[in-house]
Amino acid sequence: MTRLELDTTIGPPRRLTTSEEGTIMDTQEIRSSFAIHANRRRIKEWILTKAILGATLVALGVLLYLVGSVLWDGLPYLRSEFFVNFPSRFPDKAGFKSAIYGSMWLGALTLVFAVLLGVSAAVYLQELAGKGRIQSWIELSIATLAGVPSIIYGMLGLGIFVRFFGMGRSVIAGALTLSLLVMPVIIIAAREALKSVPDSIRMGAFALGASRWQTVRDHVLPAATPGIATGVILAMARAMGEAAPLIMLGALTYVAFVPESIFDSFTAMPIQIYNWASRPQAKFHDLAAAGIIVLLGFLVICNSAAIILRSKWGAKKP
């Protein structure tokens, strides 16, 4: 193993000149650790750099393969019948209609509940609350809730909404469960947005005689709206993809109709995808891929909206 070979593989040789050796390293000991191990250190650097790059490329490759294979399998099934037919035992007739409608019902209701609860709680904690024992309890429970697995929210929904309030396996029970699930996400995002509103705006409003609520309603909230909206959109994207809590509520049933009121039973996109993916036949797997394309398309729209909002908002900020 000669120095020349290594230098050609790793890069231009950067050997210390004699004069540098004389000035930088005085003792024999230090010179040995720098000069003798120079090659080993260079190889090590090369390996580590490539490994780090490799890790990133692996993740990107997996993402590309995932999206590509889903498109490849699902696109042939993405015909107009797919959107107008109900689920069926026969893969050629099966469609996604009840799942799409169910998800739209769920999404709309969840949006209303989650925004009301989440933004109100964030406004209270960030703008109006003092520092007391109850406030610290609220903060602690938000931090706890943010880490609770989604299936546990499903058990909560089963116990409270389905059984205790007697809502049954209805759209409203599902939407309330999903609202509680995304509430911590919205609270945390909305508080960040409120925090970034400069204090000068509040001081200006107070100086003109506005009360606390007037200040928040007329000045702080409008200034924080783009940030809050970004958080809400991302939280909704999460809610639309959740299957586990809905399965806990008992939503995994054959639903061949579109919900017409909030008390109707329902199915949703991720549940229907689960249903198809769990069957052994390959044709149903391709149907699942088609459903995944619809679901991912929806999530892409959500995320693009969030990115656009974020970039516009960021540009306006002084």
Add this chain to the structure above:
Amino acid sequence: MSSSQRWAGVSAWQQWRERTVLRALFFCALISVLTTLGIIYILVNESVHFFAEVPVLDFVFGTEWAPLFEPRHFGVLPLVCGTLLISLGALVFALPIGLGIAVYTAEYAQGWWQKVLKPILEILAGIPSVVYGYFAITKITPFLQTLYPETEVFNAASASLVIAIMVLPTIASICDDSIRAIPKTLRDGAYALGARKSEVIFQIVLPSALSGILASFILAFSRAIGETMAVTLAAGATPQITANPFVGVQAMTSYIAQVSMGDVAHGTIEYQSIFAVGLMLFLMTLAMNLLSQFIVKRFARKYE
């Protein structure tokens, strides 16, 4: 109303409005406490009925889980073993790759590439878990079967692999933040002593960012434990104690999902058993999250 009154006084209506709004907002904030208490109440309440019939020690230390068929056994260890096998397997892949991505995005990627790379990787976190479940059974399991023909249709390894992909962005983004928080002076000091870039990163920056890195690992572990749909689809429903990742296992979350998908009547012991398993799951994830918060608080160094 004269102008002097408008400045000095606040009308009764306005006072009432301020108080009402404050109370309404306070109530909304209180919902999070009520949700937490509700979760604990539901889990504990049903578990108490369960533990009236099954001794706690039999549950925690029992090695056989057969809740649906006679003779019934309620030993939770096979489920815990399934959960741990899957999530530890996921971490084996996710930790080095996630940390590598964080180092790359924080230290190596530059310019526009760095700006697009993070959002692209965060797409991985936004993909619903049922999609990963589909990916595991249609793509990863067949791939594993060509590598190792004895792989069963449902196996822990494919679940581990997709969960590793799912938690990658969690690890990468938290590690990235804590690497960026290390001040430049620390790096410059190391460069001045003649260290190479990789040496600065691995001997100076990463040890300094250790608290954030550990916290991200624990959070990823907690997410892996609570993951449901991918595990249910990919790992199967055979509760057993094994260290072989190529056979089917049942995780705690998949048991809960399996029972709730069947028609199990309210009030039966099978119904109550999912709440006992859920309580255990809740306590495990809670412990992990508290631990990661504790690590961040206790070991985080403030650089000014």
